Amino acid sequence: MKYFNIFLIIFSLLFGCKEVKTEMKTPTEAEESPSFVLAGAPLTDGVIYEQSELGQVFADLKPGDSLSTRFEAEVAEVCQAKGCWMRVNLPNDESVMVRFKDYGFFVPKDISGKTVVVEGRAFISEVDEDERRHLAEDAGASDSLIAQIRGSEFENGFEATGVRILQ
Incomplete structure (x- = not known):
């Protein structure tokens, strides 16, 4: 019986650790081309707000409101830990915090x-002190700047379902 148990363990190790092959999906021409790279879901057709128009979109929103839209803007900064968020510029020295749906x-x-061209849901949200410090740390801010962050504040937010990075 002792040898049978040893045989079962060895057998399980040999056949239980087989290599799993995953098929790499090649992007279609619409998903990736020389002019842009796609992250997330493909963007739908429709109106794309210019960076200058986007300021008015957020000016019309109140906390709790949301609006499905797509816009084009310049990236100001990106999470340096994983690339899990980005901040894009708006007119008048404002910005929008863009996060990605379901951390997907x-x-x-x-x-x-x-x-970038971003599609998803625009909103205004309250960001607490701990979250603001965490975001500053992810962006690579110095300890002295992080220590100066106090209290919560309202900010322009966006939950993206897809992003086109223009080349």
């Missing part, structure tokens, strides 16, 4: 300064 995809960490 990330963007490259080196796209600051590039233009």
Whole structure:
């Protein structure tokens, strides 16, 4: 019986640790082309707000409101830990915090300064002190700047379902 148990353990190890092959899906021409790279879901057809128009979209929103939309803007900064969020510029030195639906995809960490087209849901949210400090840390802020963050504040938010990174 002792040898039978040893045989079962060895047999389980040999056949239980087989390599699982996953098929890499190649992007279609619509998903990735020389002019852009797609992260998340493909974008739908429709109106794309310019960066200058986006300021008015957020000016019309109140906390608790949301609006499904798509817009084009320049990336100001990206999470340097994973690429799990980005901040894009608005007119008048404002910005929009863009996060990705269900933490389902990330963007490259080196796209600051590039233009993106983002589709999803725009809203105004209250961000507490702990979250603001966490975001500053992810962005690579110094300890002295992080220590200066106090209290919560309302900010422009966006939950993206898809992002086109223009080349």
